[in-house]
Amino acid sequence: MTPVTRDQVPSLRRGFRLQWEPVQNCHVLLYPEGMIKLNDSAAEILQLIDGTRAVETIIAQLDERFPNVPGLDEDVLAFIEVAHAQHWLQLH
Amino acid sequence: MPNTGSSCTETSASQGPPLWLLAELTYRCPLQCPYCSNPLDFAQHKTELSTSEWIDVFTQARALGAAQLGFSGGEPLVREDLVELIAAARDLGYYTNLISSGMGLTQAKLEAFRDAGLDHIQISFQASDEQVNNLLAGSRKAFEQKLAMARAVKAAGYPMVLNFVTHRHNIDQIERIIELCLALEADFVELATCQYYGWAHLNRAGLLPTKAQLDHAEAVTNRYRAQLEAEGHPCKLIFVTPDYYEERPKGCMNGWGNIFLSITPDGTALPCHSARQLPVSFPSVKEHSLSHIWYDSFGFNRFRGYDWMPEPCRSCDEKERDFGGCRCQAYMLTGDASQADPVCSKSPHHHKILAARAEAEQPQPPIEALTFRNERTSRIICKG
16 A cells, blocks of 8 residues: 555545435445445545545644544544555545 | 234334335347346336336435435436436435446437436446457447447546456457456446346356356456556456356345345336346335335345245354345246255255256357347247
8 A cells, every 4th residue: 555645635536425324324435336334533534535635634624623532643644545545535 | 925014013123224226217228138137028017117206216215225326227328317317316315327238328418417417337348349249239339339438438527337247258358358448447347247137047058158267267357456456556347256156155135125126117126136037026116105115015025034044044054144145046946936046055956056067068059049138039938
């Protein structure tokens, strides 16, 4: 996996859509003929990925909302790395 | 009948929602693929739900929890209200998939679908080679049209899945198939070995590849997968093996009536698209609500859970993984839909699978000798 740097700007790959599903009571990532149920932290990160925010901005905004979570930046970086390797995300 | 009020209530409480809705909009199709999964007697089912009936189905299924919607057929493009159906489905919040042969697709339609919010298009090919493709499709112009439309789909900004149904006549060209898909910039490639239902079951001897053919195709696919991964290439190759070469059955549809809901052109609700052939009565969306159909109908509860299973499934420690395999395959090969899927080596009918494998090793007639899927043949095979 390619390491992610904080200045990169992630965006959802074309054809991927984040959506809240009330019946499943969670966010899901939808893509051609598939669906991934997301846990709360993955959903929080993905909601901030809009193709304009850099990784460092996403981390800063999450830090502000969840001030007492240790190692939050490492978690965000790890998630983006995995999501990129899965080709859910593109990095610019 | 193992259907009582109390068992229904119990299922209803533990059963999750449908997540996948397959809308078989029509059985009409300009192609004649001899492995079509439509029922053999499709020509007898001519009625199609109206635009408003389909939108009502989409609305009900979405409320139950369905998030993925596939427009299929037949060829869904022959429905003149497709743009309207796509727009309605997208407004409801579905991820909308158009599953098409590409025949009848035009640049203007692609743009109209995109404006209506269509999320993704899957185009199926019959072969990487023009002549074989057109022979299988039963159309002289099919290949050229498909290539042009695959390029147009990408140019219009859609994610694209290319689907190749593979069998003994094209599986040896797997390398060319993959190269073609990469050249067309497919995001996902489904190399789907024929599943032997509907017309494919009728033509099984002429379609089933040999074990050597299958092993070769899988090795080539794995080589490409490794190469794509090393390049960080986004294209994903999905290889579907024919279960005839397995010793354990597939966990068909993730379990009967578990996440998948299919609606036929005339509004019959099915737990999988080939279940219509089973001697089970399935409800119609014209007579019942989808909630009743999904949670309470006899058809959808018939093979839920494990109580319906005879041996060897009943006491098998793998039953929660494969649910006894496929009910349609059990019915087609044993005459009894509650039997273990004969793919399983524990099935007393497994010899039928072994016989099919042995048959595949023998020379088989050419493509031209297969029974092609068209209305005339459907009427000859199935007397109304």
